[in-house]
Amino acid sequence: MPRKAARKHxxxxxxxxxYLVRDRGTFRFPRTDEKLPFRTDPNGTMDFGTDQVEKRTPRLDHHPEEWMGRDAVFERSDVDPLVKRAIYTTMIRCVSEVVISKGPRVLMVKAVRGFSKGYWNIPGGFMDYGEGPETGVKREAEEEIGADVSLDRLLNIYVSGFPGKPAYTLGFVYRGHVRSEKFSLKADEIEAAAWFTVDKGLTLTRNPFAKWGLVDFFLQSPxxxxxxxxxxxxxxxxxxxxxxxxxxLDRDGVINRGREGYVRTPPQFEFLPGAIAGMRLLQDAGWRLVIVTNQDASGWKLVPERQLARIHETMLASxxxxxxxxxxxxxxxxxxLSDCACRKPRPGMLLAAARDLGVRPRTAWMVGDKPLDIQTGRAFGCRTAWVGPPSWRKRFAEEVRGWSPEVVADNLRNAAAVITKRGA
Ligand SMILES: [Mg+2]
Structure with missing residues (x-):
């Protein structure tokens, strides 16, 4: 959607x-068309709608004592409010969360308010003023479930932006356990608490820290x-x-032509235009390729698994x-109708690749032609590309919208070109 041209600072x-410039008694950011007396390197962009702020790091040979200190701007009335807003945006938010486990299952809570409203999440939340991550996560989790939480170890620390917000959040995710399952849920915040397998939990949350934490928990939990x-x-x-x-890579509709009544024999397997070229492009750029395919045809006993194996052997040989x-x-x-971990949109096959090959969500993409492929990539916490001819995409546009794939392309070759450009 074209919008009014943004002012650039x-x-x-x-x-x-x-570094600020004085303009009729007010200190403001220089604009992109004004020349700076030093060289700079780019360091991200903040999008405030009608104002775009390019963050840049200067190349200087001295400490610029004469510039304004960032904390001083807030007390001054002669500083442009946009400067205050941008400096405030650079302050990272801190959350601390915990994967509470019982064997292979993890405890998740369903929120009635906030960012996770209506979704499941792992317990935890914003760290309070002056609080460390361990104190913060225990306080938040114990408030939410009303039971003592013991922390076992730090799983990982992540940084993420959130859709539509220019600020970043730092997430500490711990692994922990509870001795008692007598929960007393915080009434105005949590409506339910339940144990899930990691693959199921991943489909229920939209918090990137919860996703990455669940995958790291999975990898560390025998x-x-x-x-x-x-x-x-x-x-x-x-x-x-x-x-x-x-x-x-999804198989049918990405690598080979989907077929009415399924691909049942090796001769019925027909590569799509651009598929092999796309795979080669990715491989040459250092990407590893993993196929993840739902085969309902085997589920309905139309293609025995031995026959499916033959189809795949022929495909791999070609x-x-x-x-x-x-x-x-x-x-x-x-x-x-099966409730298995492997059937997309459950991310079981992607988790298996994480376990077997060392794949990590933050350096992975999922490419598929159906809404459930995009959901699967989202569940795993990786980026997604949606491929298929325009008429096909039109059919599913409504369903895909909520999952907002990063790339939309007519075929695998075009998707691969964008993925290699964007990188891991
Ligand atoms: Mg498909």
Whole structure:
């Protein structure tokens, strides 16, 4: 949607000193069309709607004592409010959360207010004034569930932006447990608490820290790793590399033409235009390729799993001849009514790749032609690309809208071109 052209400002800061220009008695940011007396490097953009603020780091050979100190601006009435707003936005928000586990299951709470309203989340919240993350998470979690929480260890620390907000949030995520399951939920904030497997929990939350924390918990918990059963065809290709950029590919409609009545035999498997070129492009740019496919046809016993294996062997052989290596082919042989971890939109196949190959959500993309593929990528906490001819996409546009894929493309080659440009 075209909108009114935004005014563009430059926010230069070093060591807590901010470069401002004096304009009719008011200190303001220079605008992008005004020349600066030093060179700068880009450091992100803040979008305030009609005002865009480019954050830049100066190249200087001295400490600019003569610039204004960032904390001083708030007490002054001769500083443009946009400067105050932008400096305030640079202050990182801190949340602290906990994955409370019982064997392979994790405790989640459903919120009645706030960012997670109507969604499940892991317990925790904003750290209070002067509070450390361990104190904060215990206070928040114990308030929410009304039971003592013991922390076992820090799982990880993450940084994330949130849609529509220019500020960043730092998230500490712990692993912990409770001795008693006699919960007394905080009435005005939490409406339910329940235990879920990691794959199910991932589909229920939209908090990126909860997602990444759940995946890290899964990787560190032998119980959770063992509990996940996902099927794979053929051996794992290549070596396990922690965090290597990976693209998950849906099969039908992305790699091969979908078929009325399913692809039932190897000769019915027909590569789509641009599919092999797209895979080669990704591979040459250092991306690992993993196929994740729902095979309802096996669930309904229309294609026995041995036949499905033959179809996949033929596909892999053709790809090898083209110089394309697939690290793994995961498939779900269940039908739509099964409550399995592997059937997309549950992210069980992606979790299996995290376990087997070292794939990490923050360096992964999911490419698919159906809304459920986009949901699956979102559940895992990675970025997503939606592919298919325009007529196909039109059919599902309404369903996909809520999941806002990062890339929309006509075929895998075009999606790959954007993914390689954006990077991991
Ligand atoms: Mg598909």
């Amino acid at each position: 430059v926010f230069v800061e070093t060591d807590g000193q901010v 119980d959770a790793r063992r509990a996940l059963r996902v099927k794979r065809h053929g051996p794992l290709e290549g070596t396990r590399v922690e965090g290597q950029p990976t693209v998950f 790809l090898r001849r083209e110089g394309v290596r697939i690290s793994a082919v995961y498939y779900c042989p269940h039908h739509v």
